[in-house]
Amino acid sequence: MPLTLLVPDLFPPAAFPTDWPSTPGLDTLLSKGRLERGDPMTQEDWLLNAFSLRGAPVAALRRLSARAELMPESAVASADADHWLCADPVHLRIERDHLQLISAAQFTLTAGEAEALVRTLNPHLAQDGLEIRVISPTEWIVHVAATAPPATTPLWRVADKSIFEHLPGEAGGIDWKRLGNEIQMLLHEHPVNVARESRGEPPISSVWFWGGDALTAEPGLAPEFIYSEDTLTRGLAVHGKSEYRVTPPTFAHWYDSRPEAGMSLVVLDDLSRAVRAHDAAGWRAALETMERNWFQPVMQAVWDKRLPMVRAVFPGERHTQYLHLARLDLWKLWRSRRPAHLHG
DSSP, X not given: OOEEEEOTTSSOOTTSOOOOOOOHHHHHHHHHSEEEEEXXXXXXXXXXXXXXXXXXXXXXXXXXXXXXXXXXXXXXXXXXXXXXXXXXXXXXXXXXXXXXXXXXXXXXXOHHHHHHHHHHHHHHHGGGTEEEEEEETTEEEEEEOSSSOOOOOOHHHHTTSBSGGGOOOEETTEEHHHHHHHHHHHHTTOHHHHHHHHTTOOOOOEEEEEOOOOOOSSOOOOOSEEEEOSHHHHHHHHHTTOEEEEOOSSHHHHHHTOOSSSOEEEEOOHHHHHHHTTOHHHHHHHHHHHXXXXXXXXXXXXXXXXXXXXXXXXXXXXXXXXEEEEGGXXXXXXXXXXXXGGGO
């Protein structure tokens, strides 16, 4: 029953204000375990690389995820040959010399609001052979009848940055920059946005086209069990023929219902959500919860021989750290326990 924890933004960006709480379990894991440092990555980059996927075929993975909710696993087919793009709702903040993209990590959108916005957009998009479909209120995909999707930048790489350097160009007979400008005009003073602004919420200014790369025919080596709560990972599980389960609230819940054999990948992404929402207090609270529910119990389970070993991956903007800890590592008395933040 090997266990791998994926914990993005344990070591957040340098500009993010961090206030580390006491984390003796995590301190021990990092101090006693074998650590290797790799290139900077986001959670999404690491997952796509782990499944040996090129580019960012996120739209196709979202379709697989949506299909998995509607039909049994045996009936879920791989994404069809048509082209799909993500078309996620975003807020564009006007700065002095650019438009800054604000992703859904910093706002909420209801299902009713999403459907109302899409009902306005689709008749216009149909002129270019496009149709938006709502996967979740903040995750939309668009069917592209053109022969090829445009080159795009993943949303997680352009969030909080200027959009000008990342706008898609012309492809498949569609001028995507022109289309983006038209969408902004359609959404300007839309009733949904008027209501949002009256409540002090950011309006939905546009959609961000991205994630149109094709899925490879065969995924890379996938864990037998994936525990997560996001659409991308669910799609990866379907593509890799892994069993998908919702992330349990604690290590004890995972351990009590653990599979007898096979690798388990557990995604703990509350820290990353807090970083992307610029919520320093939320990051500290999430780390305290992870210490109590995961790090300390995992360390104790290795010590008690209930868990033979644990692996962990910590993707981040500065670097990615890989941890391997077995019970013998805990006996390395010459490795004194240091606070977790000193390992970053």
